Amino acid sequence: MRTDEQPTRISLFAPNGRMGRAIATAVADDPGFEIDADHGDVIVDFSAPSALQASLDRALAAAVPILVGTTGLDDFASRRISAAAKDIAVLRAANTSLGVALLSDLVERAASVLGPEWDIEILEMHHRQKTDAPSGTALALGDAAARGRGTKLNAERGRKGTNLKREEGAIGFASLRGGTVAGDHDVIFAGPEERLILSHRAENRMIFARGALAAAKFLVGKPAGIYSMRDVIDAL
The missing domain is CATH 3.30.360.10 (Dihydrodipicolinate Reductase; domain 2)
Known part of the structure; x- marks a missing residue:
């Protein structure tokens, strides 16, 4: 059982990408978060369209929410996200600023x-x-x-x-x-x-990383469905 005092655990689907590295840097500066490769409270995916199904499958298997920050997704990818959102919370954001x-x-x-x-x-x-x-x-x-x-x-x-x-x-x-x-x-x-x-x-990629952390924290505990960054700012 997690409590509000515990840091939010982030599993990075693509930890070596530009955004993955930026988010890891942001986590290092914020005691409210920690990186947990295998047992995150939320999965964060800034990878490539071809990897979307793998990240969704991982989130579904772990029964945890996922932030999809990958761009260039087509209609088929949108249908995949909608299908996953029947079982888990999915926040799709072309930009996490x-x-x-x-x-x-x-x-x-x-x-x-x-x-x-x-x-x-x-x-x-x-x-x-x-x-x-x-x-x-x-x-x-x-x-x-x-x-x-x-x-x-x-x-x-x-x-x-x-x-x-x-x-x-x-x-x-x-x-x-x-x-x-x-x-x-x-x-x-x-x-x-x-x-x-x-x-x-x-001015710096870190604005997207900090926004991604805000979105990840927002997602924890949310019911299944599709969410957006507008939901995040409405909750601030």
């Missing part, structure tokens, strides 16, 4: 207030080694904007060519890659003779 979670909430509210006459464009930049585009965070922000409008996301990605006309109600995405950028996101609301730009800048 608490600031980005708040940004998503602001984007949804802005889209609701401003209405469809304001065009929405999302610009993101990441380091040169990132393999998926648009980023999972950018797509999540697009989903937030679509929810604010009461519609499904209609994405225009990577425009190229001539005589291109913006589709009414679409949300545009542009991706930049280079250097060691941890993650920049701008959501641009372009209206008649004015623009509103909501932005987030990740």
